[in-house]
Amino acid sequence: MKAVILCGGLGTRLKEETEYKPKPMVEIGGRPILWHIMKNYSSFGCNKFVVCLGYRGDVIKDYFYKYEIRNNDFTLKLGSGEMKIHNQHQETGWEITFAETGANAMTGSRVKKIEQYIDDDLFFLTYGDGVSSVNIEDLLTFHRSHGKIGTVTGVLPPSRFGELVTNGQLVESFNEKPQVHAGGMINGGFFVFDKRFFKYLSADDSCILERQPLEDLVRDKELCIYKHEGFWQCMDTYRDFEYLNGLWRDGKAEWKNW
DSSP: EEEEEEOOOOOOOHHHHHHSOGGGGGGEEEEHHHHHHHHHHHHOOOOEEEEOOOHHHHHHHHHHHHHHHSSOEEEEEETTTTTESSSSSSTOOOOEEEEOTTTTHHHHHHHTTTTTGOOOEEEEEEEEEEEOOHHHHHHHHHHHHHHEEEEEEEOOOOSSSEEEEEEETTEEEEEESOOOOOOOOOOOOOEEEEEGGGGGOSSSSSSOOTTHHHHHHHHHTTEEEEEEEOOOOOSSHHHHHHHHHHHHTTOOOOOOOO
């Protein structure tokens, strides 16, 4: 199975970091959030990826094209261009297809345009700007159990405000991003689809995954929810960027399972 990752958006709400690079290349702990997502999938044995490129896709291509020399010691013989890599990073075996899906394409269009690269009956799909502790193996088992076309991972959204637990005038705990348990779950990405889903999509740039395609799937009773009540966080704003980097710095990155 392959994991398809949507990486084409402009990331306008994170303009401090995305003026010259796409949002999936914004770093957590010195590595792009895209790398963190791929490491998570890889820890469950999923090492084949299709990256849907759009805005500044060249930055993503360049990063992985130069990955060997970025992450290994090497000897270069000038004149002949001969190169010897001295050690191996842990990402050996990753197979990445870089698919140009258009600067202005919406999410559904991007997925439709990579149909030719899906050669298995099932594929994973997620966004290139969110990390989670979701168990990919359990997610796949759940999808296979119900036989429907699609599975979406439902998550509890983090609160926009910090939560204070008090005892009189004394603050006993402060939680920067508590999960909101009062409301319903939201779309956390981390989908599983079988190939029949491509019939619901259009290559037209205006096709938005979260609108007509998923609405039609719901109408046909072909979409199930995998409920994940553990960690999930997207990187929409600079505040999210600082929060995720703080978790990584403090050794509290719950998505890190490698």
